[in-house]
Amino acid sequence: MPSLKEPQFFADDVLGSLRAVRTMEDYLNCFADAKAGQTIGEASVAYLGSDSALRGIKAFNPAAEIIVMLRNPIDVMYSEYSGRIYDTREPSIPFEEALEAEDSGRLSPWRCQGDLVLGLGLRQTVRFVDQVRAYFEVFGRGHVHVIIYEDLLQDTARVYAEVLRVLRVRGVFQPRFKVVNGNKRVRNTSLQKFIVRPPHLARRFARLTIPQPLRRFVGESLLRLNAPFEPRPPMNRSLRRSLQQQLEQDVLALSTLLDRDLSHWVRDGIL
Numbered sequence: 305m306p307s308l309k310e311p312q313f314f315a316d317d318v319l320g321s322l323r324a325v326r327t328m329e330d331y332l333n334c335f336a337d338a339k340a341g342q343t344i345g346e347a348s349v350a351y352l353g354s355d356s357a358l359r360g361i362k363a364f365n366p367a368a369e370i371i372v373m374l375r376n377p378i379d380v381m382y383s384e385y386s387g388r389i390y391d392t393r394e395p396s397i398p399f400e401e402a403l404e405a406e407d408s409g410r411l412s413p414w415r416c417q418g419d420l421v422l423g424l425g426l427r428q429t430v431r432f433v434d435q436v437r438a439y440f441e442v443f444g445r446g447h448v449h450v451i452i453y454e455d456l457l458q459d460t461a462r463v464y465a466e467v468l469r470v471l472r473v474r475g476v477f478q479p480r481f482k483v484v485n486g487n488k489r490v491r492n493t494s495l496q497k498f499i500v501r502p503p504h505l506a507r508r509f510a511r512l513t514i515p516q517p518l519r520r521f522v523g524e525s526l527l528r529l530n531a532p533f534e535p536r537p538p539m540n541r542s543l544r545r546s547l548q549q550q551l552e553q554d555v556l557a558l559s560t561l562l563d564r565d566l567s568h569w570v571r572d573g574i575l
Contacts (some may be wrong), residue, residue, distance in 0.1 A: 306334035306346055314360035315350035318424055343473050345369075352435050353424045362442050369471055370443055375453035376569040377430035377555065378547045382539055384429055400543050402426070430551070433558040440561075450562060 311325035311334055325331050335344045351357035352372060361368055385402055388394040394402065406425050439448045449470045456463045460481045468475045502510070510519055548570040559566045 305344070308334060309346075310348045310350075311346055312348045312350050314357035314364070315348060315354040316360075317356035318350045318354045343471055345471070350424075352439075353429055353431070355438075358438055358442055368443065368447070370439055370448045371451065371467060371470070372436060372439065372448060373451040373453055373456065374432055374436070374558075377432060377551055378539070378544060378569070380430050381426045381547075382536065385426060386536055400540060431554065433554055433561055436558070437561060452564065452566070 308324060311331060312319050312323040313325040313328075313331040315323060316326075325334065334346065338344045348357075351361065361370075381403075382399060385394065385399050389396050397405075403426060406427070436448070436450065449467065451463055451467070464479075464481070465475060514522075552570040555566055555570045
């Protein structure tokens with residue numbers, strides 16, 4: 305696995321210039337340290353909802369093994385929106401207002417500085433049944449391994465061992481299973497935007513005058529200070545019930561597709 309998590313190379317239709325890796329040469333360089341006989345792979349969450357990634361991965365490696373992890377779509381939307389605020393792709397407004405604005409077309413699903421990126425809206429992000437079915441059809445069901453997030457939480461070691469079996473790699477390495485990407489709260493939006501998307505001149509000046517390890521250290525330190533870990537506030541109960549009702553048919557269809565009852569995602573808590 306490359307040290308860079310989420311190259312997002314194949315998701316050009318979703319992320320455009322926001323991708324960490326944008327050329328085939330740079331993508332192949334992600335695996336330059338791989339040794340002969342090693343299995344290689346990478347993890348980019350945008351691939352699930354990207355038509356371009358579906359076609360691009362198939363062309364790049366028709367025998368690829370695909371791993372998909374699915375979570376309650378309501379929690380995914382809430383987490384995704386929090387992440388977009390963190391990296392300044394969306395303004396910091398209440399989640400319910402963001403959904404209403406997106407539904408009415410008043411809020412661009414994705415934003416970036418410079419060129420326009422037409423990406424997935426929050427609701428599009430969780431169209432899991434269509435997304436998973438597409439991967440089944442293109443790669444074959446036997447080459448798409450689906451993990452339910454709750455299973456990972458409840459029995460992490462078992463799910464990890466199953467992934468190693470699917471990939472046909474040895475289980476010698478046993479990682480420490482710890483939370484590494486908890487929710488973060490941005491203290492100063494202007495500073496966060498400068499850190500995440502620095503102006504071109506500032507970025508160029510830094511590259512010419514500051515060694516890369518020091519730039520990374522400073523950037524990561526500023527991010528930790530400006531965006532500390534903080535539990536996400538509970539979602540409004542009436543909003544959750546409304547979203548459960550809206551997503552019920554999709555979740556039931558996904559349950560049928562996976563032969564796994566996931567109805568508790570949309571039925572628990574409905575009064």
